[in-house]
Amino acid sequence: xxxxxxxxxxxxxxxxxxxxxxRSKLLGVMVLVIIIFFATNWYATGFVLFFTLMLIFLSRxxxxxxxxxxxxxxxxxxFAFILQLFTYREGSIIYEGIYLxxxxxxxxxxxxIVVRLLAIVILTSLVTLTTRPIILTDGLEALLQPxxxxxxxxxxxxxxxxxxxxxxxxxxxxxxxxxxAQMSRGVSxxxxxWKKRILALISLLVPLFxxxxxxxxxxxxxxxxxxxxxGVGRSKYRELSWKSIDTIAIGIVLLTGTIIILLRFA
Numbered sequence: 001x002x003x004x005x006x007x008x009x010x011x012x013x014x015x016x017x018x019x020x021x022x023r024s025k026l027l028g029v030m031v032l033v034i035i036i037f038f039a040t041n042w043y044a045t046g047f048v049l050f051f052t053l054m055l056i057f058l059s060r061x062x063x064x065x066x067x068x069x070x071x072x073x074x075x076x077x078x079f080a081f082i083l084q085l086f087t088y089r090e091g092s093i094i095y096e097g098i099y100l101x102x103x104x105x106x107x108x109x110x111x112x113i114v115v116r117l118l119a120i121v122i123l124t125s126l127v128t129l130t131t132r133p134i135i136l137t138d139g140l141e142a143l144l145q146p147x148x149x150x151x152x153x154x155x156x157x158x159x160x161x162x163x164x165x166x167x168x169x170x171x172x173x174x175x176x177x178x179x180x181a182q183m184s185r186g187v188s189x190x191x192x193x194w195k196k197r198i199l200a201l202i203s204l205l206v207p208l209f210x211x212x213x214x215x216x217x218x219x220x221x222x223x224x225x226x227x228x229x230x231g232v233g234r235s236k237y238r239e240l241s242w243k244s245i246d247t248i249a250i251g252i253v254l255l256t257g258t259i260i261i262l263l264r265f266a
Contacts, residue, residue, distance in 0.1 A: 009125075009169050010132055015060040016245070017130040022139025024246035025127050028253040032123050035257040036116050043263040045112050051256055052119045059130055066122060073121060077114050084110035128165055137162040138240055156230055163219070174211055178204055 012018075017025070039045045056063060070077075088106035095102040128136065140158035148154050187200045 009129055011061055011065075011129050013060055013130065015058060015130065017055070017059045017126060019245065020130075020249055021240055021242050021246045022127075022131050022135050023142055023240065023242065024249050025131060026139055026143055028249060029123050029127050031253050031257055033120055035260050036119055036123075038261050038264045039116060040112060040264060041266070042108075043266045044260050045115050047256075047260055047263055048119050049115055052122055055126055056122065059126055061129060069125075070118065070121075077117055080113050080117060081110040084113055133162055133166050135238070135240075136165075138238070142240060153230065167215075170215070171208075171212065175204070175208060178207055178211075 036048055039048045056066060085102055085106050086100065088103060088109050089101055090103060090105055092104040093101060094104055094107070131139070137158050140161055141155050144152070144154035144158055147157075182200065182204060187203065188197075190197075
C-alpha cells in the first residue's frame with residue numbers, strides 16, 4: 001500500500017538530476033514552487049505540466065512509480081477540486097442545484113489547482129528521490145549558513161529536516177505493518193459503524209506513536225554512542241562542488257519561471 005511513497009525516499013541512479021549539486025536542486029525547487037502559483041490559465045498550467053513531465057523523464061525514474069505514489073494523496077487532491085467547485089460561483093453555469101452550483105470557470109480553476117498541487121508534490125519529491133540523505137543534509141546546511149549570523153544552528157536544523165524527511169517512508173511502512181496485524185485480528189477500517197471505525201483507528205495510532213518514539217529514542221542513543229555533539233568543529237568526508245551544470249540548471253529554472261509569468265498574462 002505504502003511502498004511507493006514519494007517524499008523521503010531515495011532511488012539510486014545516474015541521471016542528470018542525480019548529478020546536480022543539492023544546493024542547485026533545493027534552490028531550483030523553491031523557486032519553482034513559488035512560480036507555480038502564477039499558473040492560473042491554460043497556457044501557464046500547460047507549461048507547468050510539460051516541465052514537470054520533462055523533469056520526471058530526466059530523472060530516469062519510472063513514470064509508473066509516480067502514478068502509484070500519487071494514489072495516497074489523491075483524496076486530498078480530489079477534496080481540493082471539490083472545494084473549488086463549491087466556492088467558485090463566477091462564470092457560465094453548467095449545473096445549478098439547491099446546494100451546489102457548478103460553473104465552467106469553477107471546473108477550470110479546479111483543474112488548475114489539481115495540476116499545481118501534483119506538480120508541487122512531484123517537484124519537491126524529486127529532490128529527495130535523486131539526492132542521498134547525507135548529501136541533502138550538507139546542501140541544506142550550506143544554504144542555511146547565512147543564518148549562523150543570527151545564532152541559528154544551521155547544521156542541527158538541516159539534520160533535523162533530513163531525518164524528518166527520511167522518517168516519512170519508515171512511518172508509512174510501520175503503519176502498513178500495524179494495519180495488516182490489526183486486520184489479521186479481524187479489525188476493519190472501511191466497514192462497520194463509525195464508532196467502531198474510530199476505535200479501530202485509535203488502536204492503530206497508539207502503537208504507531210509508541211513505535212515512533214521508540215525509534216526516535218534509538219536514533220538519539222545511536223548518535224550519542226558515536227559522540228555526536230552538533231556541527232561545531234565537524235569536518236566532512238565529501239565536499240560539495242558547484243559545477244557548470246548547476247549554473248545551467250538554475251538558469252533553466254529562472255527561464256522557466258519567466259515563461260510561466262509571461263504566460264500568466266497571455
